[in-house]
Amino acid sequence: xxLAAQLIDLHKHYHLGEHVVRALRxxxxxxxxxxxxxxxxxxxxxxxxxxxxxxxxxxPTSGRYxxxxxxxxxxxxxxxxxxxxxxxxxxxQSYNLIPQYTVLENIQVPMHYRAxxxxxxxxxxxxxxxxxxxxxxxxxLDHRPFQLSGGQQQRVAIARALVNDPEIILADEPxxxxxxxxxxxxxxxxxxxxxxxxxxIMVTHETSVARRARxxxxxxxxxxxREGLLITANEK
Amino acid sequence: MFVFAxxxxxxxxxxxxxxxxxxxxxxxxxGIVFGVFSVIAMLAIGxxxxxxAQQQVLALGATNIIVLTVKPPADSQQAAGTPRxxxxxxxxxxxxxxxxxxxxxxLPTITGAxxxxxxFSETRHLQQTLNARVVGCTSEYLxxxxxxxxxxxxxxxxxxxxxxxxxxxxxxxxxxxxxxxxPIGKSIQIKSYRYxxxxxxxxxxxxxxxxxxxxxxxxxxxxYLPLRxxxxxxxxxxxxxxxxxxxxxxxxxxxxxxxxxxVKDVLPTAEVVKESLQRTHGDKKDWDxxxxxxxxxxxxxxRQIFNIVLGSIxxxxxxxxxxxxxxxxxATVTERTREIGICRALGARRKDIIQQFLTETIVLxxxxxxxxxxxxxxxxxxxxxxQWIVQDFVLDASSQASPLGRMFTDMQPKIAMWSLPVAFGIxxxxxxxxxxxxxxxxxxxxxxxxxxxx
Numbered sequence: 001x002x003l004a005a006q007l008i009d010l011h012k013h014y015h016l017g018e019h020v021v022r023a024l025r026x027x028x029x030x031x032x033x034x035x036x037x038x039x040x041x042x043x044x045x046x047x048x049x050x051x052x053x054x055x056x057x058x059x060p061t062s063g064r065y066x067x068x069x070x071x072x073x074x075x076x077x078x079x080x081x082x083x084x085x086x087x088x089x090x091x092x093q094s095y096n097l098i099p100q101y102t103v104l105e106n107i108q109v110p111m112h113y114r115a116x117x118x119x120x121x122x123x124x125x126x127x128x129x130x131x132x133x134x135x136x137x138x139x140x141l142d143h144r145p146f147q148l149s150g151g152q153q154q155r156v157a158i159a160r161a162l163v164n165d166p167e168i169i170l171a172d173e174p175x176x177x178x179x180x181x182x183x184x185x186x187x188x189x190x191x192x193x194x195x196x197x198x199x200x201i202m203v204t205h206e207t208s209v210a211r212r213a214r215x216x217x218x219x220x221x222x223x224x225x226r227e228g229l230l231i232t233a234n235e236k
Numbered sequence: 237m238f239v240f241a242x243x244x245x246x247x248x249x250x251x252x253x254x255x256x257x258x259x260x261x262x263x264x265x266x267g268i269v270f271g272v273f274s275v276i277a278m279l280a281i282g283x284x285x286x287x288x289a290q291q292q293v294l295a296l297g298a299t300n301i302i303v304l305t306v307k308p309p310a311d312s313q314q315a316a317g318t319p320r321x322x323x324x325x326x327x328x329x330x331x332x333x334x335x336x337x338x339x340x341x342x343l344p345t346i347t348g349a350x351x352x353x354x355x356f357s358e359t360r361h362l363q364q365t366l367n368a369r370v371v372g373c374t375s376e377y378l379x380x381x382x383x384x385x386x387x388x389x390x391x392x393x394x395x396x397x398x399x400x401x402x403x404x405x406x407x408x409x410x411x412x413x414x415x416x417x418x419p420i421g422k423s424i425q426i427k428s429y430r431y432x433x434x435x436x437x438x439x440x441x442x443x444x445x446x447x448x449x450x451x452x453x454x455x456x457x458x459x460y461l462p463l464r465x466x467x468x469x470x471x472x473x474x475x476x477x478x479x480x481x482x483x484x485x486x487x488x489x490x491x492x493x494x495x496x497x498x499v500k501d502v503l504p505t506a507e508v509v510k511e512s513l514q515r516t517h518g519d520k521k522d523w524d525x526x527x528x529x530x531x532x533x534x535x536x537x538x539r540q541i542f543n544i545v546l547g548s549i550x551x552x553x554x555x556x557x558x559x560x561x562x563x564x565x566x567a568t569v570t571e572r573t574r575e576i577g578i579c580r581a582l583g584a585r586r587k588d589i590i591q592q593f594l595t596e597t598i599v600l601x602x603x604x605x606x607x608x609x610x611x612x613x614x615x616x617x618x619x620x621x622x623q624w625i626v627q628d629f630v631l632d633a634s635s636q637a638s639p640l641g642r643m644f645t646d647m648q649p650k651i652a653m654w655s656l657p658v659a660f661g662i663x664x665x666x667x668x669x670x671x672x673x674x675x676x677x678x679x680x681x682x683x684x685x686x687x688x689x690x
Contacts, residue, residue, distance in 0.1 A: 057581060057683050078585045085583020096578045096687065100256050112245070113583035119241050160582070 004199040005031040010063035023049040025222040036194040038210035039203045041219030051203050056083045068167040085113045089161030093173035095153040097145040104141040107160045131159040151182035171202040250596040264564045265604035267557025268663050272608025275659045277615045278546035280649035286539030296528035301494040301506050304524045305330030328486040329522035345505045348495035350376045360425045361413040370459045372466025388420050388435030395462040403431040406458035407439040429469045502529045558666035565674035577686025586679040593678050597671025605663025619649045
């Protein structure tokens with residue numbers, strides 16, 4: 001099976017004055033294409049650091065991170081930007097839409113940063129409108145983020161994450177700011193995307209959310225503590 | 237095409253962000269608006285002042301050399317007073333008819349020369365009187381002073397040969413002495429002789445004083461006589477009655493205007509004229525030389541100094557405007573840290589962020605520059621308003637009539653067309669210079685930190 005992403009003995013150290021914080025201490029995971037993983041763990045366990053590395057926002061201190069054939073650990077800042085743009089779709093806890101843009105413009109943002117064809121064609125716009133329709137916002141294209149509910153904003157973010165057809169979708173507490181009804185809607189959309197074959201890596205601390213993933217990884221002290229189908233019927 | 241479309245998008249985005257804070261953007265822009273406006277206005281005023289000076293100098297003729305009689309200063313009058321011939325008494329000074337003959341006879345570069353003699357005297361027709369400038373001159377005087385005839389003819393060489401008792405009146409002289417009649421053919425009285433009027437000159441704007449050595453001339457209150465008639469009837473000697481005593485002055489010619497063949501001959505010829513007069517007049521400083529071309533050159537240098545000084549002052553305000561822009565952009569960058577983080581996460585490279593913020597700064601300063609240019613075009617109007625205020629509330633009547641007051645009230649700012657694109661260009665340049673630092677600060681933020689920023 002083809003791997004969407006692969007982590008090999010990943011270390012990440014931060015220097016805080018005299019101290020060295022070892023946030024990741026040798027993490028190795030394979031993410032086959034079409035995987036749906038929930039990363040869990042208490043705060044300070046290293047899951048945010050892992051997500052930043054997976055998102056190519058940061059480089060590991062040692063170890064390798066292979067994403068769709070590229071070794072992300074050794075790339076330049078510009079190449080990292082390109083990787084983020086082309087291979088990663090971000091979904092954040094606080095949606096992170098740009099307030100002065102409309103729904104459509106927000107969905108278009110990643111297209112502006114494409115490496116080769118930055119000009120947005122009519123075809124591109126149609127694709128954005130289709131994506132908006134898929135997440136149920138076809139009639140809200142001209143709205144601005146403050147005119148939308150939290151759930152709607154997160155759906156815009158999902159559409160934006162899909163726009164450049166990424167290798168993996170990274171979701172950081174995607175339902176952390178939402179009520180349970182909306183949480184269900186969002187998770188259904190994510191489930192639908194996975195059913196289409198998209199690879200989703202999600203950080204969450206809620207078991208109800210994590211349970212929807214195919215497998216769960218629990219982090220502790222910068223290492224993987226447990227891995228696999230951890231949440232079973234008897235834990236409910 | 238691709239670059240162009242990208243640029244359009246950048247500008248659109250920049251406008252969108254700037255319009256989000258209309259008041260803030262507007263106030264920031266104001267610094268540049270006034271900077272550009274003052275650059276254009278200052279240069280326009282400088283140009284206007286020098287154009288005024290140039291025009292006055294040009295009216296004297298660029299190929300002319302003017303030799304003037306100057307009354308020697310009081311302390312040297314004792315020495316100068318020694319009579320040249322035994323029969324004369326009183327103060328004798330000034331240019332001589334022999335000077336005229338010497339200059340016109342020996343210098344090949346001189347193509348024309350007009351000798352002139354003037355006194356101020358009462359003129360009379362019936363009961364109308366006027367204190368006029370009575371000028372003895374030759375036929376070329378008309379052309380050389382850019383005078384035009386309104387009626388009749390000017391003095392001719394024939395008048396000169398005949399020592400005819402004829403005269404030509406200035407426009408105002410004619411109007412004062414002949415309020416109801418046609419002056420042509422009638423006669424006026426100057427001192428004890430009568431002269432027949434043969435022509436009237438058209439009104440001419442008075443020339444202003446230049447460089448302190450040539451006093452302003454109002455050609456409208458003149459009476460022109462043939463030079464030889466002047467000499468025969470009025471003579472060289474002028475006796476002025478003062479309380480209790482008489483003073484006499486003896487002057488042969490008041491002015492000789494020399495016309496030189498070509499502009500390039502003007503300065504060498506002037507040098508020779510100076511030397512030969514120095515030789516004939518010795519230490520007696522009773523003459524002066526005015527070379528309009530030299531004045532023109534001086535005026536041009538003064539204009540350059542004006543432009544540099546005024547332009548620099550205005551440029552300072554532009555720099556202040558630039559600092560204002562930088563200040564606001566730095567605040568904007570901090571405020572939009574999160575947006576920067578989002579764009580970086582979605583694939584924006586550092587140069588994309590730099591481009592975005594730099595475009596914003598340039599749009600801001602460029603728009604300010606454009607408004608400043610438009611305001612600058614209204615400089616003449618604004619200056620007129622200032623002139624009106626100064627004239628009505630600051631200057632009293634006597635200072636208005638003073639040379640400085642007249643210079644101010646007569647001046648018209650002249651917008652230097654080159655200053656418009658230059659001022660606009662500087663405003664854009666300032667946007668670049670003061671935009672780079674905030675843009676770089678934005679681009680070099682850690683995207684992770686930026687995303688976490690509240």
